[in-house]
Amino acid sequence: MRKLRRLALAGRPVRLRFTALYGALFLLSGVGLLAITNLVSLGSRINSPVATPPGEQLTLGAAQELIGRLQSRLSEIQALQARQLLIGSAVALAVMAVVSVVLGRIVAGRVLRPLRTITATTRRISADNLHERLAAPGPADEVKDLADTIDGLLERLEGSFAAQRRFVANASHELRTPLATMRASLDVAVAKPEPVPAQTLALADRIRAELDQVDRLLEGFLMLARTQHGALSDRARLSLGHVVSAALVARAADITAKHLTVHDGDVHDDAWTQGSRTLLTRMADNVIDNAITHNHDGGWIRLTTTADGASALLVVETSGQVLDQEQVARLAQPFQRLGTDRTGSGDGSGLGLSIVAAIAAAHGGDLDLRARPEGGLRVAVSLPLAPARAGVAA
Known part of the structure; x- marks a missing residue:
């Protein structure tokens, strides 16, 4: 008790x-x-004390x-x-x-x-504004000591985040040079006048494919570091419908190669948002790439863009096998993949949806991943809605 x-x-x-x-x-x-x-x-x-009232002399009984x-x-x-x-x-x-x-x-x-x-x-205070401090006024008491301790913790966190982002960006840049040298040396070795054995050509193609994979991985590192750093330099108002349509046109050959059916009748031009054109375009590209790569031959893709209240919503649904929701929820983290159980192949670096989540968070939105009960995946990106008139004027 x-x-x-x-x-x-x-x-x-x-x-x-x-x-x-x-x-x-x-x-x-x-x-x-x-x-x-x-x-x-x-x-x-x-x-x-009880005072005796003044007056005449009284008899004993009367008194x-x-x-x-x-x-x-x-x-x-x-x-x-x-x-x-x-x-x-x-x-x-x-x-x-x-x-x-x-x-x-x-x-x-x-x-x-x-x-x-x-x-x-x-x-x-979050990861995007770690530069802010409490700076509590007042005398040097317990509350002031607590505020100063939190300010010191925020300062150390800011330095750690900045060092991590610089390391990722610098390492990615530095690794590009040896990769380019290796690719050039491979091309020179294969292009010699004397006949090259077929086994050597096959090995060269395999090495070139691995180099391309590493190159895409480094590009994902750079994009993730830039997104988490919050550098939205090329801000503009743009329509999610236009961005998604452009991504579909650029990947028409990949869609045809896998015999995919695209349902884009619900892609409208009323879902306007404001942010970095480069990052938002990359976000749409990653979502479409994920829908194409992690889909089976002869499957389908359904796309929707709409204005929902104060948010611009992009929803991409795909066909496929029934997935585990706990595993799907972890796909927004770097290097998280469902493996061959999802698509039958191990393609992808595991950074695509994590970059989408980082871009959405940098713009004040979020990413929602759901396993469809009928099978496949539902990817929903919500971003702050920008006025349509301003977007059209822009």
């Missing part, structure tokens, strides 16, 4: 606990004040009768005063209880106000 009571108390808000504590203190102070007042009043009643009446009258007055004092004490105690709770809540709110400010500011 004691353990359950402790857990229940720990689950209450801090302000409620402070209110109960301060209210109890104020109430105990009021009870003590009333108790002292009653004790002093009782002592004065007990020790007060005793008068004294009896006076004592009876005095007892009635004392009882009346006791009742009045008791009623007044009860009313004062009730008023003091209400005042104690109100004062306790006010004092608790004043004490917790800096903590609420720190909590709200910390919740607002």
Whole structure:
């Protein structure tokens, strides 16, 4: 029972606990004040002498009768005063209880106000605005120490994020040079005048394919680092319908090669958004590439672009086998793939949908991945909606 009571108390808000504590203190102070007042009043009643009324000399019997009446009258007055004092004490105690709770809540709110400010500011800071600091004013107390500690943590996190992004970008750039050298050397070796054995040609083609895969992987690293860095330099208003249509036209040959049926009747021009043209185009390309690559021959792709409330929505659904939702939810993370169980091939670097998620987050949107109950995948990208008139004018 004691353990359950402790857990229940720990689950209450801090302000409620402070209110109960301060209210109890104020109430105990009021009870003590009333108790002292009653004790002093009782002592004065007990020790007060009974005065003999002045007047003529009375007989013994008349004097005793008068004294009896006076004592009876005095007892009635004392009882009346006791009742009045008791009623007044009860009313004062009730008023003091209400005042104690109100004062306790006010004092608790004043004490917790800096903590609420720190909590709200910390919740607002994310990976995109780690440069912000709490910078809590006030004297050097416990709250100030807490704010300074959080500022130091944010500074270290900002440095760590920046170092990580620089490392990915620099490593990707540096690795491009040896890859280009290897590809050039391979082309020179294959292009020699003397006959090249068929086995060597097959090996060269395989190495070239692997180099292309590494090149795409590095390009994905660069895009992911740029997206997470938040560098939206070429901002513009554009229609998701136009972007998706352009991506479909560019991949018409791949769609035909896999005999895919594309249902794009719900692609409209009313889904306008604002952001980096390069990144949003890459986002649409990755979504379409994912729908083509991870689809079986003779399958289908259904595309929808629409304006839903304050969001521009892009939905791409594909055919395929029934997938596990827990595994699908992890596809937005880098290097997460469903493997050959999904498409029968191991193509892809595992960065496509993670780049889509990063681009959507950089634009204030999100990515939702769902396994269709009938089989296949549903990819939904939600972005902030831009005014259509401004987009058309642009």
